[in-house]
Amino acid sequence: MSGPIQNRRVLSGMRPTGQLHLGNYHGALKNWIELQYQYECFFFIADWHALTTGYHDTSQLEEFVWTMTIDWLAAGVNPGVATLFIQSRVPEHAELHLLLSMITPLGWLERVPSYKDQQEQLADRDLSTYGFLGYPLLQSADILLYRPQYVPVGEDQVAHVEITREVARRFNHIYGREPEFEQKVEKAIKSLGSRNATAYRTLRKEYQEKGAAESLKKARALVESNARLTVADRDRLFGFIEGAGIAVLPEPEVLLTATPKVPGLDGRKMSKSYGNTIGLREDTDSVVRKLRAMQTDPARVRRTDPGDPDKCPVWQLHRIYSSEETQAWVQKGCRSAGIGCLDCKAPLIEKIVEEIGAISKRAQEFEESPELVRGIIAQGVERAREAARDTLDVVRQAVGMNYR
Numbered sequence: 001m002s003g004p005i006q007n008r009r010v011l012s013g014m015r016p017t018g019q020l021h022l023g024n025y026h027g028a029l030k031n032w033i034e035l036q037y038q039y040e041c042f043f044f045i046a047d048w049h050a051l052t053t054g055y056h057d058t059s060q061l062e063e064f065v066w067t068m069t070i071d072w073l074a075a076g077v078n079p080g081v082a083t084l085f086i087q088s089r090v091p092e093h094a095e096l097h098l099l100l101s102m103i104t105p106l107g108w109l110e111r112v113p114s115y116k117d118q119q120e121q122l123a124d125r126d127l128s129t130y131g132f133l134g135y136p137l138l139q140s141a142d143i144l145l146y147r148p149q150y151v152p153v154g155e156d157q158v159a160h161v162e163i164t165r166e167v168a169r170r171f172n173h174i175y176g177r178e179p180e181f182e183q184k185v186e187k188a189i190k191s192l193g194s195r196n197a198t199a200y201r202t203l204r205k206e207y208q209e210k211g212a213a214e215s216l217k218k219a220r221a222l223v224e225s226n227a228r229l230t231v232a233d234r235d236r237l238f239g240f241i242e243g244a245g246i247a248v249l250p251e252p253e254v255l256l257t258a259t260p261k262v263p264g265l266d267g268r269k270m271s272k273s274y275g276n277t278i279g280l281r282e283d284t285d286s287v288v289r290k291l292r293a294m295q296t297d298p299a300r301v302r303r304t305d306p307g308d309p310d311k312c313p314v315w316q317l318h319r320i321y322s323s324e325e326t327q328a329w330v331q332k333g334c335r336s337a338g339i340g341c342l343d344c345k346a347p348l349i350e351k352i353v354e355e356i357g358a359i360s361k362r363a364q365e366f367e368e369s370p371e372l373v374r375g376i377i378a379q380g381v382e383r384a385r386e387a388a389r390d391t392l393d394v395v396r397q398a399v400g401m402n403y404r
């Protein structure tokens, strides 16, 4: 069975920055792996984004692209259900970015928090470039090109999805005209059946006259729940609630999932820039060495000092990896000084070594068949381009550039 509801899309991407670590795995990838079985998922490697801050040295870019592809596959991203591709192999991203750049006020880009933040953080690079300023808009194009309903991202990317919504709204406002829109909308409303049609009209009126957000939500839900509508009619009905046009580019929503914060070896958030990571394919000796040396509750100096798991990053890892039983053992043993920190780390080390071992083994298989990996990407690129071309057809027509 297929219909608009079943076809809901999810889109997300990552910059190729080298080997992924446990923070990326628990913070993003595991979530993707679940989503791929619930939605039509598009996951891409944002290689153009890598250039926005790393244009001066691209010597490792290609290596990083393939490493990340293999990390995804080894972690369980399934090319049989999800579409995996490389951004620059789908040039439609660039075309949509260009069209959106025409309608995006500079101020919107200058106001994105990461613009100033990153310039300060990466002070050794010259980031006063056109590409860097435009990077959130490139991200908007990445997203809108696939007209997804959801964009699963971390906290740090929420502002980018927010500007994406603003850009979509502006685009729809300027270009959301369709020949004979009114007649088509009337037909679509009738196809809801008389009861729902009346409800739809009432909710729209409430929203338009009083701006009632609740009515907007209800009207959208009503449209959503009708599985027999075509995608185009659904978009028309969405557009009509808010104005008199079609939502050519529907506004996507952030999908913020309760992902655990993975602590790094020093207790700060695990991040490549802090150098406190455990790699997804790191060898066992190194994983063991790093975990044995990992920061614990600083107040627990001697073996006989009781500790407090709430002040210990190792406990955060137990929360991700350990059974309730083990967790209870940690709590009790730590607070009573009944166990030492190395005792405490032992079951964790075992779990993590096992997890990384399994991922490394699968990664090895992909490393040994580069043809297979290239084939997966080639197929993903094809599928992505098909979806991207569909959107651009509608976009070009809306802008008035669909010359024949």
Ligand code: TRP
Pocket (backbone or CB within 6 Å): 011, 012, 013, 014, 015, 046, 049, 138, 139, 142, 143, 151, 152, 153, 157
């Ligand atoms: N900007 C994201 C990051 O740095 C990567 C990214 C690019 C992305 N385009 C995207 C994420 C579109 C989600 C959707 O992590």
Ligand code: SF4
Pocket (backbone or CB within 6 Å): 296, 297, 300, 307, 308, 309, 312, 313, 314, 315, 330, 333, 334, 335, 339, 340, 341, 342, 344, 345
């Ligand atoms: Fe941390 Fe465990 Fe040591 Fe307690 S016993 S301080 S939880 S490592």
